[in-house]
Amino acid sequence: MPLMPPRMTDAPTLTLFNSLTRKLEPFVPVHPGEARVYTCGPTVYNYPHIGNMRAYVFADVLGRTLSYKGYRLTHVINITDVGHLTDDADAGEDKMEKMARAQAQSIWDIAAHYTQAYWADIAALNIRQPAKWSIATDYVPQMIAFAEKIADRHCYELESGLYFDVSTVADYGRLARAVTEEGESRIEAVEGKRNAADFAIWRKTPSGEKRQMEWDSPWGRGAPGWHLECSVMSGDLLGFPFDIHTGGIDHREIHHPNEIAQNQAFCCTNGLDIPANSGVKVWMHNNFLVERSGKMSKSSGEFLRLQLLIDKGYHPLGYRMMCLQAHYRSELEFSWEGLAAALVRLKRMIMAAERLAGVEAGDAGHPKLAPMLEAFDTAIGEDLNTAVALTALEDALAAKKVDAGAKRAVVERMDAVLGLGLFATSRTTLRLLPKAAVITEAEIEDVLLRRKDARAQKDFATSDALRDELAAKGVEVMDGDPLGWEWKLG
Ligand SMILES: Nc1ncnc2c1ncn2[C@@H]1O[C@H](COP(=O)(O)OP(=O)(O)OP(=O)(O)O)[C@@H](O)[C@H]1O
């Protein structure tokens, strides 16, 4: 009788950490067989930094895991092109307006440029396309309609806009575990606010001023508040209640508590029987990418873009690997040494995958691979433990005396979750030439070829001279490099 692989364990196969309860919870979808996920997208007033991109690598792994676990996924990521202010109190300026003025361009051009730049990073990091990119300015009529529904019972008007009264909903701020009594809140009070944590859901254009982006509303000409945008787009596209809402951990403090308050108000007003709920079952937050000097931030001027990593010769998937090596709820410290190490690890995996090139995926149920598949499944199902899942993938790649077709099937299955693109990248495409290099790859290859000839003829003087010629241009020849890279830029 042939050996049967051990049966994969049945449900619950996925537990997720819910920021709302601060607990690990089995994932139970609202609609059987489906998973609906909303991810707060970037404010497109500037390039994203690699810290921002960590938020999307995390959301991508979550989405891929839900697909792997058999759920039909609907993922929405928004693009914030209006309404996000320069500070959390409502006194600040719209980030988009400010940048447009600084660059003397229209907001629409600014938004288009930085949205493209963000999408380029999404593609370079192998982040899957969501079902929908929702653009905030496309939803202004829906935002006005939403605000009209809740205005009577939950809002009040001031000269500067329509404000949400946080005392009108139960348990405001429970996501943040914040103290909300007046005077204790971190939110600066705009003159006339009833509670310090009240926030603008519609900001009126001050009289005599004109904004580049403004719309008519029952509360005067103006623009929607950032928190309102996410409540409206998520509810509109996914329907309350939906399954999972994600964002960076900073959103746990203000943006998401404010979304929750609006969702409660909206659901209550619409007779949806979830007033004490948040409109969403699970709120998930990734921790920060930090530098030794602190949190990476756009507002601080100098910041690391993915393109800078590429210009320095680091393949962007090296950064994805770096993210996967840490748990999404842990802080991750960026360093160039860490990035280089992650890239070498990826290179080793790609070399192992190259041995399976041209092999057709067979039946994944090989008994020797079953323990790795099970370890992988358990790890990824335990709140997305990518660090452990990676080692299971490495073990599968290293397994000896295993049918190649089975191995390929198992590796493909795991890589579909981790998204390293092991069969789409090769050792050579992984090696990028830094922008500052003074020599092209073709020139390097040409010198190396001549050096090989010289060595074959035991002409060591010429061989050494060619090595020195490359060294003078910053290229280090790596004879016998176990990873087979042959050269690197020093
Ligand atoms: N250092 C970081 N590490 C991980 N995620 C981050 C980091 N900084 C911001 N994020 C997340 O990136 C996503 C996009 O944020 P957004 O485009 O609004 O950036 P931002 O808040 O304007 O930028 P910053 O806070 O860096 O000045 C959000 O989910 C946010 O929580």
Ligand SMILES: [Zn+2]
């Ligand atoms: Zn949001």
